[in-house]
Structures are given as structure tokens and as C-alpha cells.
Amino acid sequence: MLPIRLARFGIRSVAANCKRINIGSLSQVAREFSSDERPQFPGSRSQWTEKLEFIRPDLYDGIPVYRVMDRKGKVIDPSQDPQLSQEMVTKMYKCMTQLNTMDRILYESQRQGRISFYMTNYGEEGTHIGSAAALDPKDLIFGQYREAGTLMWRGFTLDQFMNQCYGNVDDGGKGKQMPVHYGSKELNFVTISSPLGTQMPQAVGAAYAYKRSQNGLCVMCYFGEGTSSEGDAHAALNFSATLDCPVIFFCRNNGYAISTPSKEQYRGDGIAGRGPAYGMLTIRVDGNDVFAVYNATLKARQVAISEMRPVLIEAMTYRIGHHSTSDDSTAYRSVDEVRYWDERDHPISRLRNYMLSKGWWGDAQEKEWKEDCKRQVMTAFARAEKKLKPNWKEIFTDVYHEMPSHIREQMKQMEEHVQKYAEHYPLKNFTKD
Missing domain, CATH: 3.40.50.970 (Thiamin diphosphate (ThDP)-binding fold, Pyr/PP domains)
Incomplete structure (x- = not known):
């Protein structure tokens, strides 16, 4: 029945499972997971403890700062x-x-x-x-x-x-x-x-x-x-x-x-x-x-x-x-x-x-x-x-490889607006091409 139970969990065969986790036999698997020497929870590297203690971040020294020179420029080591x-x-x-x-x-x-x-x-x-x-x-x-x-x-x-x-x-x-x-x-x-x-x-x-x-x-x-x-x-x-x-x-x-x-x-x-x-x-x-x-x-x-x-x-x-x-x-x-x-x-x-x-x-x-x-x-x-500023038309470029119609229409509207109210824009500071 063991192969059937394993299949329920998506494991095709005992041999395939052993190969996947690189363990030679099921008996070795059993020994590995029944040992009380270390916890076997995935995602951690821990040891057992019977002491109820929380890790206090304020009670251990911080990571040291690596340096070569002191403040006066002298090489220490x-x-x-x-x-x-x-x-x-x-x-x-x-x-x-x-x-x-x-x-x-x-x-x-x-x-x-x-x-x-x-x-x-x-x-x-x-x-x-x-x-x-x-x-x-x-x-x-x-x-x-x-x-x-x-x-x-x-x-x-x-x-x-x-x-x-x-x-x-x-x-x-x-x-x-x-x-x-x-x-x-x-x-x-x-x-x-x-x-x-x-x-x-x-x-x-x-x-x-x-x-x-x-x-x-x-x-x-x-x-x-x-x-x-x-x-x-x-x-x-x-x-x-x-x-x-x-x-x-x-x-x-x-x-x-x-x-x-x-x-x-x-x-x-x-x-x-x-x-x-x-x-x-x-x-x-x-x-x-x-x-x-x-x-x-x-x-x-x-x-x-x-x-x-x-x-x-x-x-x-x-x-x-x-x-x-x-x-x-x-x-x-x-x-x-x-x-x-x-x-x-x-x-x-x-x-x-x-x-x-x-x-x-x-x-x-x-x-x-x-x-x-x-x-x-x-x-x-x-x-x-x-130096002059770039042409104001550059606002509409470089987003698309080929300018789509709606962006082209916006640029046309902007051009008409600038021409109509030219006295309000410092066009002399911008390039014309």
C-alpha cells in the first residue's frame, strides 16, 4: 500500500522519491525524520531548547564595522x-x-x-x-x-x-x-x-x-x-x-x-x-x-x-x-x-x-x-x-517606437496652442528642430 499512499501526495514511486531527496532508502528517511537531535522543519536551521526565551535584539552586540584606516588616515592592519x-x-x-x-x-x-x-x-x-x-x-x-x-x-x-x-x-x-x-x-x-x-x-x-x-x-x-x-x-x-x-x-x-x-x-x-x-x-x-x-x-x-x-x-x-x-x-x-x-x-x-x-x-x-x-x-x-533647451516637441517622443495617433494629435494641439499664445512662451530659449 505504500506506493499508493505516496502517489496520493504526488510522488510517483518510492525509488523516485529516494532519488529526489538524495537518500538511499526509506529506512534512512525514517531515521532522518525521527531523530530528536535537530528539528526538521523546512525553512530553518535550528536546535531544540527547553528554555522559554525570546530573542531580545537589544541584548547582543551589533554587526561590526569593517575598516582599513583610522580617522587620521593610518592603515591599522x-x-x-x-x-x-x-x-x-x-x-x-x-x-x-x-x-x-x-x-x-x-x-x-x-x-x-x-x-x-x-x-x-x-x-x-x-x-x-x-x-x-x-x-x-x-x-x-x-x-x-x-x-x-x-x-x-x-x-x-x-x-x-x-x-x-x-x-x-x-x-x-x-x-x-x-x-x-x-x-x-x-x-x-x-x-x-x-x-x-x-x-x-x-x-x-x-x-x-x-x-x-x-x-x-x-x-x-x-x-x-x-x-x-x-x-x-x-x-x-x-x-x-x-x-x-x-x-x-x-x-x-x-x-x-x-x-x-x-x-x-x-x-x-x-x-x-x-x-x-x-x-x-x-x-x-x-x-x-x-x-x-x-x-x-x-x-x-x-x-x-x-x-x-x-x-x-x-x-x-x-x-x-x-x-x-x-x-x-x-x-x-x-x-x-x-x-x-x-x-x-x-x-x-x-x-x-x-x-x-x-x-x-x-x-x-x-x-x-x-x-x-x-x-x-x-x-x-x-x-x-x-545652451538652448530641447525642442518642446521632444515631450511627445521616446515613449513609443512609432508615435501612435492619439499622441500625434496631442502634439498637434500643443503646436496650435503655442502658436496662438506665443507671447506667453519663451520660444527663443528652445531649439527649432
């Missing part, structure tokens, strides 16, 4: 020094400082009404450059909206940054996106979306496609600790683990989700604490230590590709600037708190100290670079500001 060349480290430093300079000028331009919106990267430069430097340029990046440094590392020019923020005729997005919503097909950087979390399940889908194609590449997905509270984040993390996707989830935990401090957003041990629950390799790093970020990302990439599994990196950092030009952070944090991170634990000053200790950098080089960097940014800024 020489074995962890990535031993990067002077040329590589200098590029990191120049990229971080140029990003800082661009932020300052574009932030001020928004305050002057010259662009509509901006978001700075102050204090988080180490997370951008350290992670981008460890990736292959062909790896696909899904950013949020504070990863400009990763694009800068890959070669996105100052002119391209400025053109996008101005939405002029040379903007790759044809003026259809808000400022700082960059994208570059050539640099394998997916165009940024404003809503939180949309990029996370998209990144998993791309990584699954990479897995199927076996192209030797991985996907990098950046997000903030605020985004981790979105439903898309939970779906993405779970899908990536169950589907064994080569994706790196890189969380920039900068302490504040817009105006909500992290301590008010969640009660657990940061974002890294969630990794093991999803069955993912996880590490927490000092995001203000560019070498720690580089080492962690490099290793995560190796694991993601060789083992075909996702990795979660939580980079602990601090958002020195306001969330955006629409935010006033003094309403929810003190000036002294911001000053501490700016003066005592900044990723740029930490890397500069490292370079000084190596004899790779000095005051004369610092002065010359600052002047040259500002000149480059201001020149690109001036060029972008003088």
Missing part, C-alpha cells in the same frame, strides 16, 4: 591595505574632491534660481569612489539619486553633469528628467528614478538575466537606509537570494532618510542585520574609509560572480549636506553634529592624510588642484548655461 598604486589613489582623491566642488557650485546655482533642483553628496564621497573603483566598467549600475561619484569615476564628464542639470539641448535625457537624475547607456548606468526603491527589483531582474547569459558580470544596486523600508526593497532582497542572482546591494546608511533619523525608522541592527535573514552574505563597512569600501566591494563582486549569489554591503556614513535643495536639515539635527562629521571624520580628509603619509601629495599640489578643479567646473557650468 597592513594586510588589509589594498596596495593601490599612487596613480589609482590620486585618481580617487581627485574624483572625490571634484565631486565636492561640483556639488558646491551647482547647489549655489539652484539657490540663485539658475537650475530647479539639486542634491549634494557631501560626506558620502568615499562610498561612491571606493565601490565604483572595485567594479568592472561593464558591470551594470542601478543608482538611487546620490551616486554621482560612481558616474564621475566611470568617465561621465563635467559637461554631461551640467547639461543634465540644466536640461539643455545636449542633455542625454533631452530635458525630461529632474536635475541629478543621470543615466548613461555607454557607461552602463541605468537612468535614475525619483520614487524610492524602484531600482531594486529592476536590478534583480537584470542580474538574473546576467546569470542566464553567463557573461561574467554582476549588477550593483545602490540604495539608502530609507529605501530599505519600501516594499520593493524586501521583494528585491528575497528574490535575489532565492533566485541566486549575481547582484551587490550597496546600502548607504547616512543616518537620515530625508528628515527621519535612522533610530526612528527601524529598531533592528541597521540594514546589515537583515542580510542573514534573507540568506545573503553580508558585511558592514566604514563608508568614510574609501579603502574599506573598495576591499568589501571587490570581494563582494568576486563572490557574486563565482558563487552566483547576492551580497549585501551596508556602508556606514553621514550625510553632511541637506537632503536636497528642498530640505533644511537644521530643523531636525544640530549644527554641532554636522560640524563634527565634517571636521573629524570626513572621507576626503582621511584619504588626504593617507596620501600625505606616503609622500604622494603636498600643499603645493593641493592648491594647484583646487584651482584647476574649480576652473574646470566653472567652465563646464558656463557652457551648459548658455
